[in-house]
Amino acid sequence: MNALSPIIAWPEAAEDDLGLALWGAVEIARAVRGVAMGEFQVSGVEIDSRDVVPGDLFFALKGESMDGHKFVDAAFAKGAAAVVVDRPVDGPHVLVADTAAALDLLALAARSRTAARIVGVTGSVGKTGVKEAIFAALDRSSRGNAHRSVKSYNNHVGVPLSLARMEARSRFGVFEMGMNHAGELAALTGQVRPHVAVITTIAPAHIEMLGSIEAIADAKAEVFAGLERGGVAVIPADSPQFDQLKAAAQKHAGAVVSFGRAAHADVRLLDAVPAPGGGSLVTADLGDRRICYTVAEPGEHWIANSLAVMAAVRAAGGDLGAAGLALAEMQGLKGRGARTTVAAGRGDGSGQALLIDESYNANPASMRATLAQLGLTPARRRIAVLGAMKELGTHGPAFHAALIEPLQAAMVNHVLLVGDEMQALVDALGADELGKPGDAALGNRPSFAHCRTAAEALKALKGFGVEGGDAILVKGSNSVGLGAVVAALTQNKE
Structure with a gap:
């Protein structure tokens, strides 16, 4: 017995017979009920030509206002190994009747194998x-x-x-x-x-x-x-x-x-x-x-x-x-709890403020949970940039107004409310015409400003000033666009 024996005798596994490529031309054509033009293997699947990397299979999907077939050349230029299309093109491709249906069929084949x-x-x-x-x-x-x-x-x-x-x-x-x-x-x-x-x-x-x-x-x-x-x-x-x-x-x-x-x-x-x-x-x-x-x-x-x-x-x-x-x-995901240190002046002299990025989504439950966590976060001042919560229908005004409770409980010092739906919370806060806190007898009310857009919110935040020791929460439904506020703040990331 020599040193190679253990390697030679390594037990075989079922997956040893599987190909190393993600998909081959014949497999794809069979799965999507199409015709493969050319021999190829792919290592990935993509539907956005901007994200294509060498070796990908690009699906030219049709949307309400865009046709992926317009980006076939761009996909090849970025290294696509082949494309799935509903019309012949120059280069390796699989021809199908419907590219969206073909993606579904390839998914079913992947799950079956x-x-x-x-x-x-x-x-x-x-x-x-x-x-x-x-x-x-x-x-x-x-x-x-x-x-x-x-x-x-x-x-x-x-x-x-x-x-x-x-x-x-x-x-x-x-x-x-x-x-x-x-x-x-x-x-x-x-x-x-x-x-x-x-x-x-x-x-x-x-x-x-x-x-x-x-x-x-x-x-x-x-x-x-x-x-x-x-x-x-x-x-x-x-x-x-x-x-x-x-x-x-x-x-x-x-x-x-x-x-x-x-x-x-x-x-x-x-x-x-x-x-x-x-x-x-x-x-x-x-x-x-x-x-x-x-x-x-x-x-x-x-x-x-x-x-x-x-x-x-x-x-x-x-x-x-x-x-x-x-x-x-586990670390927070971008738009879903990622915590980043950003540059800040004055304040506690640290030169840093904490940015909590929750800009991807928001609903009443997640708003309450995230504001509660902001309240537990050590900070010199707590600032919240809150975007409207979408898809609440006729329940929307009540759910937005109810955010006054977690805002008060979290001891938020200043809040920027973004979107028309936030009017209900503005009314609940009882602002005067200067946007200052309402009647102090009603409890701990933060100072605030009501903004229509993310751009207005960013301008208002810069006007208020981010200082050392601040904790800044940015949260709202994705369509409000508060990711732009996060992006602007993190340009000065420490």
């Missing part, structure tokens, strides 16, 4: 962060063989795109699914076909389209319809809609696992204390064992999120130790 354990994540709040944490845990325990949907690719285009990008060798796949109308999740979960389906929480996001919290819960529960046989549903035990979600899950799931503080929770919070340097030290009961781990992300909502992560990782066959390490290392 994999032996990976699949986790689907949805919810009114927290789904992107929970998805990222589950992925980080499963990627660590599988030594890099996990796949996920990137950013918030959670709609009728993002989900099939994310599936089409999944390598056949993947051991785990984690996919985010979103909705704002009934029936949308049913279609997406039918593509993903998860072994584990997670609902993070139910809150009045998209209530304009769905009408009630109960209707939102029903729409979110559509995710369970796609569960593979014997699959696991993971639901929030503390939700007022718990019984509704459980009943829906039991129609499709082999097991239902709940998480939260409630006594009946299967993954139950026992204790949570502040961790050194921020975050929380969490102790949880999983029924047959107790575990203790650190959550790097601050806030009560992340304590609950961590319980959902533990439940999902265990249900997927992942490693709980790896999940604990992933949670301890």
Whole structure:
């Protein structure tokens, strides 16, 4: 026996027979029911020519106002290995009748060829962060063989795109699914076909389209319809809609696992204390064992999120130790809690202020949670730039006005309110014509300004002045455009 023997005798695995390329020309043509022109292999899939990297397969999708076929040459110029089109072009391509339908078909082929354990994540709040944490845990325990949907690719285009990008060798796949109308999740979960389906929480996001919290819960529960046989549903035990979600899950799931503080929770919070340097030290009961781990992300909502992560990782066959390490290392995502130090004058003399970037999304539940965390953040002054919460319909004025309570509780010193929908909060604050605090007898009211646009808000913020020791929260629905405020502030990042 020599030194090479152990290598030669290394046990074979089923994935050893799988190709190293993501897709080959013949595979693609067969999957999308098209005709391949040329021989090629691709290492990625893209729908935006600006994001193409060498080796990608570019899908020329048609939108309401744009036709991806106009960007085929640009995709080739950036190194696309081939394109999927509905008309012949110069260069390697797959010709199909409908490029959007072809993307769906490639997604179905990707899901059919994999032996990976699949986790689907949805919810009114927290789904992107929970998805990222589950992925980080499963990627660590599988030594890099996990796949996920990137950013918030959670709609009728993002989900099939994310599936089409999944390598056949993947051991785990984690996919985010979103909705704002009934029936949308049913279609997406039918593509993903998860072994584990997670609902993070139910809150009045998209209530304009769905009408009630109960209707939102029903729409979110559509995710369970796609569960593979014997699959696991993971639901929030503390939700007022718990019984509704459980009943829906039991129609499709082999097991239902709940998480939260409630006594009946299967993954139950026992204790949570502040961790050194921020975050929380969490102790949880999983029924047959107790575990203790650190959550790097601050806030009560992340304590609950961590319980959902533990439940999902265990249900997927992942490693709980790896999940604990992933949670301890999690950092805020761009637009979803990222914390950045920016340059600031005067104040406490530190030359720095803390910027909390929550500019990607907002609804009543996430607004309250984020403002509560701002209140717990040590700061010389607390400043909030709050954009309108969209898709609340006739409930909007009441939900916006109700933000006065968490603003007061967080001891916010100054707030910039952005968007017409914020008029209800302006009225609740009782401003005089100078935009100063209302009657002091009504409680701790911040000074404020009402701005119509993100550009106005940035100008007002600069006028107010960012000083050393300040903590600045920027949060609003993505369409308000507060990402521009974050971008402007971070140009002077320390």
